[in-house]
Amino acid sequence: MDEEEVKATEKVVNAFFYYQKYGKDKILEMINQMRKIPNEHQIKIGESYKQHIRNVTQRMEHNYGVLKTIINYGAGMFGEEAMKALRIHQLRRPTPEYMSKVLSTIRQICREWSTDGNPEREATFTPIIEELNTIYEPENRHNIRILVPGCGLGRMAYDLINEGYTVQGNEFSMFMLMTSCFILNACKEENQFTLYPFIFDKSNSWSYEDQLRPIQFPDKCPNTVGDSTTRKNAFSMCAGDFMEVTANSSFDVIVTAWFIDTAHNVLEYIEQIYKCLEPNGIWINCGPLTYHFEDDKEENSIELPYTEIIRLVKETGFVVLNEKQIDSRYTVNRKSMLQNLFSCAYFSCRKPA
Incomplete structure (x- = not known):
């Protein structure tokens, strides 16, 4: 990790510590808004509102404690240079993008490692696993090397490990890497930690109780995956950019779940996946096309519709085995009046022998 990477890591550390x-x-904004309404309205709303603010404050402080635990552990696992980033950080207001990533990390924990996220995982993770299990027999799965790029907090990779496959997760975001490091290595029992992901979800709320509700994580403890000294898989x-870390790698299967729309040029991803796969290798994709760089004027971005993508998949040489649409939500508050739905x-497809 060079000095530029230390600086980039320090920005991530600062954003997490700024949560408080x-x-x-x-x-304070909630309090000030309350003071601006007529006195008679303050009296009618006041007592329950004041109690809610006390509850939000308590849960916010709890969340902050968990985030500090995650970052202190993650920095320690990423070595001396990451610890340097932890030591040199000076608390300052992060960019809106970085603060948004802290909040989305909390939601991602909910999605990947709590029972609250079960419906989302069932919608898009389970079909991938089920299809792979129809292709590969249990006794040979430890020989099947699977890459999961953009693996987030590692749940898909963990679930595939539990099915007997040999798996490598790949992730670029340091927000995700530090948090997944904590979950995969530091969590010793199921539902060991609690977070309150929805305390600032004030719109589309049915009740104060819904905003305050907790989630526990991890719903499945990675330490229960089995004895690494005896299991075959x-x-x-692997931390880093997908295109760079796979330059000289090969796999039997590549699973892209909610990933290909992170490309600047999705054709590069398609060609790289083809290159990395062994003959007869399998690629399974599931996700929408919410291109991450579409509105970033400083980044190049080509946004292709699905029909063009599947055409390019075939022209690259893949044989398509299965196509369908799957409806799924993504990091939603299930008690909210607003429920965004993706048609994924x-x-x-298979790379010919």
Whole structure:
């Protein structure tokens, strides 16, 4: 990790540690808004509102404690240079993008490692696993090397490990890497930790109780995956850009779940996946096409519709085995009045022998 990477890591550390200040500002804003309404309205709303603010404050502080635990552990696992980033950080207001990533990380924990996220995982993770299990027999799965790029907090990789496959997760985001490091290595029992992901979800809320509700994680403890000294399959994580870390790699299966729309040029991903796969290798994709760089004027971005993508998949040389649409939500608050729904593109294909 060079000095530029230390600086980039420090920005991530700072954003996590700023959560407490962010929360206090949000709470102060709630108080100030209350003071601006007519006195008679303050009296009618006041008592329950004041109690809610006390509850939000308590849960915000709890969340902050968990985030500190995650970052302190994650920095320690990423070595001396990451610890340097932890030591040199000076608390300051992060960019809106970085603060948004902290909040989305909390939601991602809910999605991948709590029972609250079961419906989302069942919708898009389970079909991938089920299709792979129809292709590969249990007794040979430890020989099947699977890459999961953009693996987030590692749940898909963990579930595939539990099915007997040898899996490598790949992730670029340091927000995700530090948090997944904590979950995969530091969590010793199921539902060991509690978070309150929805305390600032004030719109589309049915009740204060819904905003305050907790989630526990991890719903499945990675330490229960089995004795690594006796099991035949293996698990590893690789940090970095997908195109760079796979330059000289090969796999039997590549699983892209909610990933291909992170490309600047999705054709590069398609060609790289083809290159990395062994003959007869399988690629399974599931996710929408919410292109991450579409509105970023400083980044190049080509946004292709699904029909063009599947055409390019075939022209690259893949034989398409299966295509369908799958409806799924993504990091939603299930008690909210607003429920965004994606119609995800699911396809599987094989690289010819």
